Amino acid sequence: MPSCAGIIIGDEILSGKFADENGPELIRRARSVGADLRRLVTVGDGVAEIADEVRACANAFDVVVTSGGVGPTHDDVTMAGIAQAFGVPIVRDPMLVGLLASYALTNDDALRMADVPQGAVLHPSGPTSFPVVQVQNVWVLPGVPSLFQRKLVLVEPSLRGAPVFTRRLITTRAETEIASALRTVQDAWPTVAIGSYPRFEEGDFHVIVTLESRDEGALDAAWAALSSLASMG
Amino acid sequence: MPSCAGIIIGDEILSGKFADENGPELIRRARSVGADLRRLVTVGDGVAEIADEVRACANAFDVVVTSGGVGPTHDDVTMAGIAQAFGVPIVRDPMLVGLLASYALTNDDALRMADVPQGAVLHPSGPTSFPVVQVQNVWVLPGVPSLFQRKLVLVEPSLRGAPVFTRRLITTRAETEIASALRTVQDAWPTVAIGSYPRFEEGDFHVIVTLESRDEGALDAAWAALSSLASMG
Numbered sequence: 001m002p003s004c005a006g007i008i009i010g011d012e013i014l015s016g017k018f019a020d021e022n023g024p025e026l027i028r029r030a031r032s033v034g035a036d037l038r039r040l041v042t043v044g045d046g047v048a049e050i051a052d053e054v055r056a057c058a059n060a061f062d063v064v065v066t067s068g069g070v071g072p073t074h075d076d077v078t079m080a081g082i083a084q085a086f087g088v089p090i091v092r093d094p095m096l097v098g099l100l101a102s103y104a105l106t107n108d109d110a111l112r113m114a115d116v117p118q119g120a121v122l123h124p125s126g127p128t129s130f131p132v133v134q135v136q137n138v139w140v141l142p143g144v145p146s147l148f149q150r151k152l153v154l155v156e157p158s159l160r161g162a163p164v165f166t167r168r169l170i171t172t173r174a175e176t177e178i179a180s181a182l183r184t185v186q187d188a189w190p191t192v193a194i195g196s197y198p199r200f201e202e203g204d205f206h207v208i209v210t211l212e213s214r215d216e217g218a219l220d221a222a223w224a225a226l227s228s229l230a231s232m233g
Numbered sequence: 234m235p236s237c238a239g240i241i242i243g244d245e246i247l248s249g250k251f252a253d254e255n256g257p258e259l260i261r262r263a264r265s266v267g268a269d270l271r272r273l274v275t276v277g278d279g280v281a282e283i284a285d286e287v288r289a290c291a292n293a294f295d296v297v298v299t300s301g302g303v304g305p306t307h308d309d310v311t312m313a314g315i316a317q318a319f320g321v322p323i324v325r326d327p328m329l330v331g332l333l334a335s336y337a338l339t340n341d342d343a344l345r346m347a348d349v350p351q352g353a354v355l356h357p358s359g360p361t362s363f364p365v366v367q368v369q370n371v372w373v374l375p376g377v378p379s380l381f382q383r384k385l386v387l388v389e390p391s392l393r394g395a396p397v398f399t400r401r402l403i404t405t406r407a408e409t410e411i412a413s414a415l416r417t418v419q420d421a422w423p424t425v426a427i428g429s430y431p432r433f434e435e436g437d438f439h440v441i442v443t444l445e446s447r448d449e450g451a452l453d454a455a456w457a458a459l460s461s462l463a464s465m466g
Contacts, residue, residue: 012428012443013273014260014270015270016260016263023275024252024253027246030249037248039274039275040274040275041272042274043271044271044272045428049271049272071429071431072408073412073429074415075427075428107413108413144431146433166250175305176305178306182306183306194308195243195250195278196304197245198304198377210245
């Protein structure tokens with residue numbers, strides 16, 4: 001299954017000026033197409049911090065998706081960060097210069113949007129839209145949520161994996177009482193991931209136990225074993 | 234000003250089973266007490282990935298807050314991750330053993346909640362509540378949102394810094410047209426952080442320009458300069 005990581009780039013998220021909508025969107029979309037999202041990081045608008053995170057994620061995971069920092073203003077430094085991560089220069093792409101010119105965007109700031117790390121692949125994204133830039137296994141998406149959502153569709157073929165099946169149990173027994181049963185079942189069915197989540201918010205106390213697996217047979221067997229062992233269900 | 238990082242620990246967030254409420258809460262609280270939140274990372278329930286992130290953040294920032302993975306079940310491995318990050322063993326704390334015993338929690342799984350990295354400091358958190366564990370500059374908070382919120386109050390004295398002042402401008406001019414003015418003002422007032430955020434969602438196009446600084450005089454001057462230069466406001 002493709003492993004993946006998301007890097008949300010933007011001081012505006014860390015300072016609370018805007019809520020992050022793209023991280024949650026990536027979580028939803030990765031799950032829906034069968035990818036394993038393994039890491040989600042929000043960093044500020046700094047070239048070095050972007051470069052460090054991109055380098056680490058590109059080495060560790062199959063697919064990396066970045067969000068934000070790709071416009072024409074001084075705070076847009078994602079391309080510089082990615083170029084530094086891979087040790088390549090920034091180059092001005094003639095096709096992008098032409099596309100910008102077709103919108104009469106020709107000043108120095110607008111032309112920064114034609115600057116990409118050397119070796120970038122450009123994926124067409126519809127006749128009136130800017131291409132999506134891919135640098136090795138890193139897909140560079142815009143931070144504007146409506147654009148991020150639309151362009152994430154182009155990344156989906158790289159994210160596609162076998163579906164994950166899930167089951168859940170809810171119990172009013174304490175975690176300390178069911179922990180042993182959870183451990184026994186987890187050990188017996190290693191392909192099933194079991195999680196235990198106490199909740200106090202919704203009035204009375206309860207624990208939500210989740211099971212998930214790509215192997216639906218193992219999942220059902222683990223679910224049945226846990227239901228009987230822990231007297232839950 | 235205290236710099237800070239948040240580490241949200243939990244497969245359940247990355248797989249979309251639960252929305253992350255604690256990251257946004259940390260963002261709000263850090264800003265409200267004047268700390269600079271510089272990094273927010275969600276990792277899965279793995280000892281190595283927790284250890285790597287804790288080590289990196291503890292070295293780079295004044296204060297680190299973790300969320301999740303501190304219960305009695307098999308998927309609670311945060312203490313092991315933090316111990317590995319600092320190269321110290323896990324030890325069973327007698328005071329915590331006593332506290333658990335006072336609730337008749339004495340089985341092996343319950344006692345795991347008395348295991349902390351060697352050298353941990355325990356902060357009392359009210360008579361009926363579990364103490365908050367601090368290991369060096371890392372504060373270990375529970376993932377249950379209502380508990381996270383309540384215990385974050387104990388971290389606040391370490392996060393407190395001078396307040397940040399903000400201004401914003403909204404314009405219908407394109408980023409490519411105002412980028413030069415933004416750059417000029419940013420260069421002239423380096424203590425003011427200027428961000429530019431195009432939005433297409435709310436019907437018509439507009440750009441939100443934000444200015445922020447701990448120096449309110451510089452902020453007002455930069456705001457005035459930008460308003461006149463960019464014909465915005």
